[in-house]
Amino acid sequence: MLVDFGISSLPIKSENGAVIGTFDYSDLTAFLLMVLGVWKGDPSDTDGHTFQDLATKSRSGGDIPVKLVKDLGKKDPFITVSETEGLSKVVEILGSGVHRVAVVKDGTDSVIGMISQLKILEFFWSNAKAFSQIDQILPLSLRELNFGSAQVISINGDQRVLEALEMMNSEGISSLAVVDSNHNVVGNISTTDVKVCPTLNSGKSALNKVIHSTLREQALYLSSNPPASISSL
Numbered sequence: 001m002l003v004d005f006g007i008s009s010l011p012i013k014s015e016n017g018a019v020i021g022t023f024d025y026s027d028l029t030a031f032l033l034m035v036l037g038v039w040k041g042d043p044s045d046t047d048g049h050t051f052q053d054l055a056t057k058s059r060s061g062g063d064i065p066v067k068l069v070k071d072l073g074k075k076d077p078f079i080t081v082s083e084t085e086g087l088s089k090v091v092e093i094l095g096s097g098v099h100r101v102a103v104v105k106d107g108t109d110s111v112i113g114m115i116s117q118l119k120i121l122e123f124f125w126s127n128a129k130a131f132s133q134i135d136q137i138l139p140l141s142l143r144e145l146n147f148g149s150a151q152v153i154s155i156n157g158d159q160r161v162l163e164a165l166e167m168m169n170s171e172g173i174s175s176l177a178v179v180d181s182n183h184n185v186v187g188n189i190s191t192t193d194v195k196v197c198p199t200l201n202s203g204k205s206a207l208n209k210v211i212h213s214t215l216r217e218q219a220l221y222l223s224s225n226p227p228a229s230i231s232s233l
Helices: 025-036 051-059 087-095 117-126 132-137 161-171 191-196 204-211
Strands: 009-013 019-024 080-082 100-104 111-116 154-156 175-179 185-190
Touching: 009 111, 019 025, 019 100, 025 051, 025 161, 025 191, 080 087, 087 100, 087 111, 087 117, 111 117, 154 161, 161 175, 161 191, 161 204, 185 191
Parallel strands: 080 100, 154 175
Antiparallel strands: 009 019, 100 111, 175 185
């Protein structure tokens, strides 16, 4: 469904219809690493199932309820806001580092929509003229705004796809800058790129061929994420 509908996160409902969390590409990446046996995860029980039991069943081709894998990947807490909540509250939550929040019908737990950081950025960009303070800072450089000063986690294009997936999973991040031998940025790879990996139904050999090849050989960071960078000046 993530691929078919072109979405990055899918709300998960319990049997009574209440949303109990989300499933996204970070969970899918962690699940893939678990099946391959390269990530041991948390050995504690999850709904009565141990991590090892879950991994064993996955490798044997058994059906796995999504509720058991929805929290495998490191991600933001599941946060909801009422449809009557003000925009400032949503901006405050997203500004704290949370990537998305669920909007629920007033007085209920019924999810009627999702708001992401991207959607908020699109909104402010489209309506910048209506917000004088935002319109005033748009001409400023990234250096003046002190953006892009954080340490960048990167991976060389000659490293394996598996290493990129492991790094994103262990660091709890959704993308990596891909660099060449001179540390020049040539692109990026994200957790959404895991969708190009063959499924277990295609055979483990086909899957191993992809994940043990290099990023450059698979051209993942070129096919789905064209290189793009800008100066801080």
